[in-house]
Amino acid sequence: MWCGVEMKFNIVFIGFGTVGQGFAQILAEKRRFLKEKFGFEYDVVAISDIRKGSVLQENGLDLLKILDLTKKTGTVLGYELGQKGLSSLETIEQSNADIIVEVTWTNLKTGEPGLTHIKKSLATCKHVVTTNKGPIAIAYHELKRIAEKHDVFLRFEGTVLSGTPTLNLTIEDLAGTRISSVKGIVNTTTNFILTEMERGKSYEEALKEAQRLGYAESDPTIDVEGWDAVGKVTILANASMEGNIKVRDVERTGITGITVADIEKAHREEKKIKLLAEAWRENGKVMAKVSLQSIPLTDILAYIDGNMNALKMNTDVLGDVLVAGPGAGGIEAGYALLSDTLAINRYSSLLARKE
Amino acid sequence: MWCGVEMKFNIVFIGFGTVGQGFAQILAEKRRFLKEKFGFEYDVVAISDIRKGSVLQENGLDLLKILDLTKKTGTVLGYELGQKGLSSLETIEQSNADIIVEVTWTNLKTGEPGLTHIKKSLATCKHVVTTNKGPIAIAYHELKRIAEKHDVFLRFEGTVLSGTPTLNLTIEDLAGTRISSVKGIVNTTTNFILTEMERGKSYEEALKEAQRLGYAESDPTIDVEGWDAVGKVTILANASMEGNIKVRDVERTGITGITVADIEKAHREEKKIKLLAEAWRENGKVMAKVSLQSIPLTDILAYIDGNMNALKMNTDVLGDVLVAGPGAGGIEAGYALLSDTLAINRYSSLLARKE
Numbered sequence: 001m002w003c004g005v006e007m008k009f010n011i012v013f014i015g016f017g018t019v020g021q022g023f024a025q026i027l028a029e030k031r032r033f034l035k036e037k038f039g040f041e042y043d044v045v046a047i048s049d050i051r052k053g054s055v056l057q058e059n060g061l062d063l064l065k066i067l068d069l070t071k072k073t074g075t076v077l078g079y080e081l082g083q084k085g086l087s088s089l090e091t092i093e094q095s096n097a098d099i100i101v102e103v104t105w106t107n108l109k110t111g112e113p114g115l116t117h118i119k120k121s122l123a124t125c126k127h128v129v130t131t132n133k134g135p136i137a138i139a140y141h142e143l144k145r146i147a148e149k150h151d152v153f154l155r156f157e158g159t160v161l162s163g164t165p166t167l168n169l170t171i172e173d174l175a176g177t178r179i180s181s182v183k184g185i186v187n188t189t190t191n192f193i194l195t196e197m198e199r200g201k202s203y204e205e206a207l208k209e210a211q212r213l214g215y216a217e218s219d220p221t222i223d224v225e226g227w228d229a230v231g232k233v234t235i236l237a238n239a240s241m242e243g244n245i246k247v248r249d250v251e252r253t254g255i256t257g258i259t260v261a262d263i264e265k266a267h268r269e270e271k272k273i274k275l276l277a278e279a280w281r282e283n284g285k286v287m288a289k290v291s292l293q294s295i296p297l298t299d300i301l302a303y304i305d306g307n308m309n310a311l312k313m314n315t316d317v318l319g320d321v322l323v324a325g326p327g328a329g330g331i332e333a334g335y336a337l338l339s340d341t342l343a344i345n346r347y348s349s350l351l352a353r354k355e
Numbered sequence: 356m357w358c359g360v361e362m363k364f365n366i367v368f369i370g371f372g373t374v375g376q377g378f379a380q381i382l383a384e385k386r387r388f389l390k391e392k393f394g395f396e397y398d399v400v401a402i403s404d405i406r407k408g409s410v411l412q413e414n415g416l417d418l419l420k421i422l423d424l425t426k427k428t429g430t431v432l433g434y435e436l437g438q439k440g441l442s443s444l445e446t447i448e449q450s451n452a453d454i455i456v457e458v459t460w461t462n463l464k465t466g467e468p469g470l471t472h473i474k475k476s477l478a479t480c481k482h483v484v485t486t487n488k489g490p491i492a493i494a495y496h497e498l499k500r501i502a503e504k505h506d507v508f509l510r511f512e513g514t515v516l517s518g519t520p521t522l523n524l525t526i527e528d529l530a531g532t533r534i535s536s537v538k539g540i541v542n543t544t545t546n547f548i549l550t551e552m553e554r555g556k557s558y559e560e561a562l563k564e565a566q567r568l569g570y571a572e573s574d575p576t577i578d579v580e581g582w583d584a585v586g587k588v589t590i591l592a593n594a595s596m597e598g599n600i601k602v603r604d605v606e607r608t609g610i611t612g613i614t615v616a617d618i619e620k621a622h623r624e625e626k627k628i629k630l631l632a633e634a635w636r637e638n639g640k641v642m643a644k645v646s647l648q649s650i651p652l653t654d655i656l657a658y659i660d661g662n663m664n665a666l667k668m669n670t671d672v673l674g675d676v677l678v679a680g681p682g683a684g685g686i687e688a689g690y691a692l693l694s695d696t697l698a699i700n701r702y703s704s705l706l707a708r709k710e
Contacts, residue, residue: 026531026672034531151708157528163673165520165528173512173520173528175697176381176389177690300658300679310677317381317690318518321680322665324655326673335532335672342530347705353506 022334243286377689513691598641
């Protein structure tokens with residue numbers, strides 16, 4: 001609705017793995033479309049990654065060139081221009097960034113190094129868009145206060161269901177509802193494995209297939225033991241339901257104990273076994289758990305298979321609302337960062353028009 | 356994310372039927388919650404309805420009192436204070452409104468009287484929130500230009516899938532994607548009837564049940580002949596996909612020809628008959644149709660039954676995204692107006708903070 005206003009944002013990537021590169025690729029491919037449709041213009045002025053190195057170029061990097069370089073050499077250091085060797089924090093402090101893209105790895109114990117990156121960014125009045133579950137699961141309320149104090153945005157759509165609108169849906173579109181519970185399939189690896197097992201594979205075969213297709217890490221612990229889902233449901237409980245829970249408060253089951261016999265038994269009972277993440281209200285508190293459940297075929301969540309994820313939200317004024325879409329992928333999670341960036345552009349354009 | 360800023364909006368209702376009263380009831384019940392959580396405060400300063408009369412009270416009406424009065428007497432004229440007898444246009448012009456709630460009846464031929472109400476509101480620098488399909492289906496691009504020219508918002512979430520986030524989802528959350536097609540179940544009356552027929556009722560019995568429960572009008576033509584779905588898919592084609600189609604361009608089938616034998620045949624083929632609204636791109640244009648289709652049980656839309664509606668959107672970066680939820684109801688559609696109003700509050704609060 002706010003079109004045609006010209007704004008130029010300086011963007012800095014902290015982390016440049018699959019998701020960061022996914023976002024960079026979307027930005028590069030859609031540059032002209034984003035300018036024409038939303039008046040959104042950008043320069044990527046720095047990239048800092050602990051493995052791939054760091055480059056800062058205040059008048060903008062050639063994004064296609066640096067993507068190509070990263071894919072070919074595994075590092076950004078071959079880029080001919082710019083200042084090399086700054087740490088992530090130095091990059092955040094010394095760059096002329098308007099928006100910091102925090103896409104380092106998820107750490108559900110300490111949130112680091114993302115937590116420090118995000119705090120530093122917000123405190124130096126830079127907007128943050130992130131897909132990093134660690135800092136948001138661990139410190140959502142604190143980070144929200146810091147963002148509000150410095151009048152900047154902290155947006156994190158991609159921490160749950162990758163680019164499928166979920167957090168912005170609950171926080172903005174469903175604003176003013178009271179969400180009494182959420183229930184969903186929020187981990188792609190485990191859902192893919194369970195679906196493959198329904199098709200006859202053993203757990204080990206299904207895991208191998210997931211690894212072959214890139215849906216599972218070589219060490220799949222975080223996914224198959226339910227930790228990833230715990231991180232996501234903690235974010236939903238705190239950000240979408242105003243809860244105040246810790247990762248360690250969440251009861252957790254993984255899928256490693258599941259056998260083909262369990263799947264077959266569920267099938268005979270017209271049920272499907274799914275790894276469900278749930279948050280609900282109880283005695284004035286928000287609670288959450290991740291558990292294996294046999295759900296009846298009358299529940300629409302039974303039809304969310306393979307790499308699809310879904311979240312069902314129970315609200316006071318609408319009853320149940322469901323959203324479903326991809327739950328993982330470099331481009332898919334990369335798109336979440338674009339959705340958040342365009343939201344910042346919408347609000348900022350409005351301010352620019354009024355000035 | 357923008358909390359604690361105090362803003363007070365003057366709200367005017369043009370139309371005060373089921374949806375208008377639904378929104379008024381939500382506003383009254385959530386008054387304290389909306390102030391505490393979003394810093395959103397309001398006065399309803401006028402109500403004008405062609406059947407229920409008109410009252411304008413610049414320092415605010417007692418909303419609970421006027422809701423009660425309307426339910427008991429069928430008119431607002433018994434309200435002891437305020438100016439009576441203004442027409443809708445006079446109310447729009449003469450009131451101190453910040454937001455006009457346009458909830459008169461849908462007219463898919465001319466868009467009137469809603470179209471004139473909305474134009475007058477926007478041209479006199481008032482934001483508009485509406486659930487009225489007529490004006491948006493007929494004149495979306497023109498109305499958008501008028502809103503932009505006067506720097507006000509026109510929001511219409513409730514024209515499709517009532518309060519289930521759909522238009523704001525495609526326009527804001529999915530901003531920057533290219534939606535190549537949408538396909539969905541967007542009419543509650545027909546979906547309820549088809550579901551009842553699957554359970555063994557004849558078309559006539561199912562229609563009667565729908566009428567008894569308030570899902571169908573005493574003259575059900577607009578729903579069962581597919582016109583309501585045509586209006587909705589026109590809005591999706593133009594507002595979510597930047598198409599430029601007219602209501603009369605949309606190929607249309609209703610459900611009146613369906614027999615129990617058709618339903619049974621589909622069932623034997625592991626299919627379900629659904630009334631689908633679709634828009635897609637073809638030769639650089641957006642096209643749309645409403646048709647009865649037998650869809651396989653492998654399609655998640657086959658599980659959207661009864662009073663649930665759903666829309667599947669195919670996008671470039673995410674593949675398919677689905678949203679499902681209630682498609683009708685006074686409170687449900689009333690909530691769409693709250694969602695839109697809180698969006699206006701978010702943008703306005705931000706401006707207020709910067710001033």
